Each structure stands twice: as C-alpha cells, then as structure tokens.
Amino acid sequence: MDYEYLITKMEKYADQKGVPIMEKDGINFLTEFIKLNNVKKILEIGTAIGYSAINMALVDDGVTVTSIERDKDRYLQAIKNVKEFNLEDRITLLLCDALEVDIDDEFDLIFIDAAKSQYIKFFEKFSKNLAKKGFIVTDNIDFHGLTNSDKSVMSKNLRQLVTKLEKYINFLKDNEEFKTRFFKVGDGIAISVRKKSYNE
Ligand code: SAH
Ligand code: MG
Numbered sequence: 271m272d273y274e275y276l277i278t279k280m281e282k283y284a285d286q287k288g289v290p291i292m293e294k295d296g297i298n299f300l301t302e303f304i305k306l307n308n309v310k311k312i313l314e315i316g317t318a319i320g321y322s323a324i325n326m327a328l329v330d331d332g333v334t335v336t337s338i339e340r341d342k343d344r345y346l347q348a349i350k351n352v353k354e355f356n357l358e359d360r361i362t363l364l365l366c367d368a369l370e371v372d373i374d375d376e377f378d379l380i381f382i383d384a385a386k387s388q389y390i391k392f393f394e395k396f397s398k399n400l401a402k403k404g405f406i407v408t409d410n411i412d413f414h415g416l417t418n419s420d421k422s423v424m425s426k427n428l429r430q431l432v433t434k435l436e437k438y439i440n441f442l443k444d445n446e447e448f449k450t451r452f453f454k455v456g457d458g459i460a461i462s463v464r465k466k467s468y469n470e
Contacts, residue, residue: 273328273355275280276351277321277324277325280320280321280324280351281294284318284321287322287388289318289319290318291302293317296409296456298448299319299456300326303461304409307379307405309432310332310333310334310378311333311376311379311401312326312336312377312380312381312382313336313373313381313396313404314384315337315378315380315382315383315392315396316368316384317345317363318339318340318344318381319347319348319351320337320348320352320363321351322333323337323348323382324357326359326381328355331360334360334361335360335362336364336373337362337363339364339365340365340367340368342365347362350391356382357456368396369388376399376400376404377399377400378405379404379406380395380400380404380408381408381409382408383409386435387434389434390437390438393408393438397447397448405462406462406463407461408438408442408461409456409457409458409459410435410457411439411452411460412454412458413431413432413458416428417433417436417458419432439452445449446465447466448464448465449462449465
C-alpha cells in the first residue's frame with residue numbers, strides 16, 4: 271500500500287477542515303525520537319483524525335498506540351483512517367474526555383496534544399501511567415510564538431489560554447519529579463523524563 275499517498279490525503283483533509291494536526295517537522299522529530307529511544311507502547315491524549323497516532327505506529331511493527339479523543343466526528347474519521355492503513359490491531363481509539371477516563375496500563379511514552387488549557391491536569395493525571403523511564407511529550411508549547419510574547423494585543427480568551435500555557439511551561443520548569451527539555455521544532459515540543467531515572 272502507498273502510505274505516502276494516504277498520509278498526504280490526511281494532511282489535505284486536515285488543512286481543508288481546519289483540524290490542527292502536528293506540523294511536518296514536528297511529527298518527523300517525534301517519530302525519530304520514538305525510533306531512537308525504542309519506544310513501543312504509546313498513550314496519546316488528543317487523536318483528532320489519527321494523523322500522529324498513525325505516523326507513530328508506522329515507525330515500527332512493535333509500536334502500539336492507545337489514543338483518546340472527545341470529539342465524535344474526529345474520532346469517527348480517525349477510525350476510518352486507521353482502517354485505511356490496516357492498523358486496527360495496533361491503534362486503539364477511545365471516544366471520551368481524557369480527564370474522565372481511567373486507564374491502568376503503563377506506557378513508554380505519553381503524548382499530550384489536546385486542550386492546551388488542561389495540560390497541567392493531563393500531565394498530573396497520566397504521569398501515573400508512565401513507565402519508570404518513560405517520556406511525556408507535549409506539543410504546541412510555542413503556540414505559534416504566542417507564549418512569552420506581548421499579551422496586550424490579544425483578545426481576552428486568547429490571553430487566558432496563553433497564560434495557561436505559560437503556567438504549564440513553568441510547571442514543567444519547576445517540577446520536582448520531572449526534568450524537561452524544550453525543542454523549537456514544529457509548534458514547540460517539550461520532552462519530560464523522571465529525574466530519578468538518571469541515577470539508577
Ligand atoms: N494529535 C493530533 C492532533 C490533536 S488536535 C495529530 O497531531 O494528528 C487536539 C485534539 O484534542 C482535538 O481533536 C480535540 O477534540 C481533542 N481534545 C481536546 N481536549 C480533550 C480532552 N479533554 N479529552 C479528549 N480529547 C480532547
Ligand atoms: Mg498539536
């Protein structure tokens with residue numbers, strides 16, 4: 271099957287419908303990271319149409335992805351896309367609010383790419399599902415360059431969202447348990463690991 275064609279088809283669909291999938295260099299960075307670190311079991315918060323889940327699953331036959339989406343139309347589109355790639359065996363899609371579901375599995379990597387206003391909550395809730403030496407990856411840290419920029423020109427809603435994202439960045443920087451590196455790639459990506467894992 272021609273994966274390249276299907277990937278491009280998803281990118282076009284997202285573009286036309288205004289679905290905020292990962293930027294190309296962002297997804298390339300993430301899949302390269304998954305390859306280099308031999309990540310196998312992934313939990314994703316924010317499926318949208320399955321673009322990042324599919325790209326991550328295509329890294330290696332041993333990769334499995336569990337992905338959560340609360341929007342029904344996007345979830346249904348994601349199901350369709352996963353089928354087109356024949357990845358139903360390795361991608362599990364859940365239709366629910368990530369803050370209301372209980373997952374008891376453990377994952378090598380947790381990818382946070384959902385409502386930016388809830389990033390701290392996602393991080394706190396799902397870090398219990400992270401393997402000892404696992405990674406928490408967060409997308410849209412730069413928010414098109416809006417974080418740490420002049421907020422006086424922004425609408426109230428936007429300003430509140432940017433403020434929440436800045437709080438998340440500080441939450442990561444000041445975190446006792448996790449150490450985070452920030453990468454200026456795509457829309458800004460953060461990668462967090464437990465500090466303890468360095469000393470073991
Ligand atoms: N990871 C995708 C893009 C996700 S866009 C990709 O790169 O291909 C963010 C998605 O998160 C949206 O579709 C939105 O509906 C979903 N979302 C936001 N908050 C959520 C929540 N609390 N629980 C589940 N899904 C959520
Ligand atoms: Mg994103």
